[in-house]
Amino acid sequence: MGYQMTRAQADAQFRRWTEQYEVYAPMLMKGEGCFSDTDIIRYGKPASLDEIxxxxxxxxxFKEVLIAINETLFYYTEDQTILPKGPEKEILIFLRSCDLHAVKRLDQIYLHNGNPDFYYNRVREKAKFILMGCPATCASGFCVSMGTxxxxxxxxxxxxxxxxxYVDIRDxxxxxxxxxAAAADVTPDFVTENEEKVTLPKKLSNESFTKEIWQExxxxxxxxxxxNFAxxxxxxxxxxxxxxxxxxxxxxxxxxxASCQVEGFDEIAGGIKFRKTQGDQMRFKVMHKIYDFEKRFGYPMCVGCGRCDDICPEYISYSNLVNRLAKEEEEG
Ligand code: SF4
Ligand code: SF4
Incomplete structure (x- = not known):
């Protein structure tokens, strides 16, 4: 159901949300970027709509709301274990369309891939999602290519x-x-074209694991x-x-x-490593995003948000890599 309201009405209602729910949204954190004198946008708890x-x-x-970066599973003493409390309040998470598709991927892994994960589930069942529209494409995202x-x-x-x-409420x-608020027709802003376009290779197979491009x-x-963290x-x-x-x-x-790109990720007892070079690790990450996951669940893992391209300090472009795979496939 759609509504139109004044900013003052929305501000007052948002304040009520912050009392009733744990509200998380992207916020500009000044000076908290990875490099000196840089800012960063990450999830925090806004006190007003202006802080979003x-x-x-x-x-x-939003991932760090559903899966904490660092989460205590249990405390132990000599003769007992104690489970930390889960969230008490319901949770509202502001996010965009590509990220809402990412929630489906997290659910797939943590809830529908064997036994549901207890810790994820107790947060997830309290979470509700507030969509933020995208009136224009971001620079690096390729959500249209990924259907997200x-x-x-x-x-x-x-x-x-x-x-x-403007508000559209489905819950x-x-x-x-x-x-x-007055009733109104409200349709979310969705982009229909991105500057960045990605073509997924369609003939990947186990033979693709030996391609030169991974080492490059x-x-x-x-x-x-x-x-991985972004x-x-x-x-x-x-x-x-x-x-x-x-x-x-x-x-x-x-x-x-953890990150599959970091040294030691795949090391097991006896010092055995499955992926011996950084190129092997790159292959593992990319194939997981566009091949293995789809083979198992029927849709790609990547939602085309573009964050991995934005955040890489070495300017490695995952989207270029995927496009090159598709081009190599086309050229035979
Ligand atoms: S692989 Fe890159 S583009 Fe795809 S969902 Fe992850 S961060 Fe976004
Ligand atoms: S250098 Fe780039 S591709 Fe490699 S782990 Fe860091 S962000 Fe990922």
Whole structure:
């Protein structure tokens, strides 16, 4: 159901949301970028609609709301384990269409790929999604190529337009936001064309694993893992056991985000490594995004957000790599 309201009405309703829910949205964090004197857009808890970054795509995604970067799974003492509390309030997450498609990928891995993950599930079942429109394409995204430029899987859509705010509410529990608002036709802003276009190779196979291109791109990679951490669809983590200094028989087990591009990711007991070069790791990442995942679940893992291209300190372009694979395939 669509509504039009004044900015003052929307501000007042948003304040109520921040009391009732944990609200997360992209925010400009000044001076907190990776390099000195740089800013970053990442997820935080805005106190008002003004604190949300509406114009630019976030550098890091909503993912850290659903999967904490560093999460304690349990605390242990000599004779018991204690489970940390899950979220008490419901959660509202502001995000764009490509990222809402990424939620489907996270659900696929954490909920529909064997036993559902307890920790993910208890956050996910409290989460609702507020769609932010894209009136124009971002520079590096290729959502149209990936079919993630539109969605109807949101709980509500919000658009600020000067003194007016347009809302489309699909979830009855959120209808209160539009109390006293006038009914209106509201259609979300979706892009229909990106500057960046990507063609997925369609004939990838196990033979594609030996291509020269992996070593070429891998040679530039420094294995920092930023591409994985910025990617809304990467889901790997590693385990850490923390032993408290004052009593080493007590501590906690944490899971922490991991990156398949970082040295040691695939090393197992006996020092055995499956992917021996940075090129092998690059191949693993890219093939997972556009081949293995699709083979298993029927759709690609990548949603075309473009963040991995934006964030790479070595200017390695994943989208160029994929396009080159498709071109090589076409040229036979
Ligand atoms: S692989 Fe790159 S473009 Fe694709 S979803 Fe991940 S960060 Fe976005
Ligand atoms: S961000 Fe770039 S350099 Fe860092 S691991 Fe990813 S591809 Fe390699």
């Amino acid at each position: 970054e509406w114009a630019e795509k976030s550098d890091y995604s 430029n539109t969605t109807d899987a949101y709980n509500a859509y919000l658009k600020l337009d000067g003194d007016k705010v 009855e529990a959120l209808v209160g936001f539009a109390a006293d 791109y891998g040679a530039r990679c420094i294995g920092c893992g930023r591409c 990617c809304p669809t990467c889901t790997c983590f590693t385990m850490q056991d923390i032993f408290y200094q004052d009593n080493p028989r007590a501590g906690e087990r944490r899971r922490v985000w």
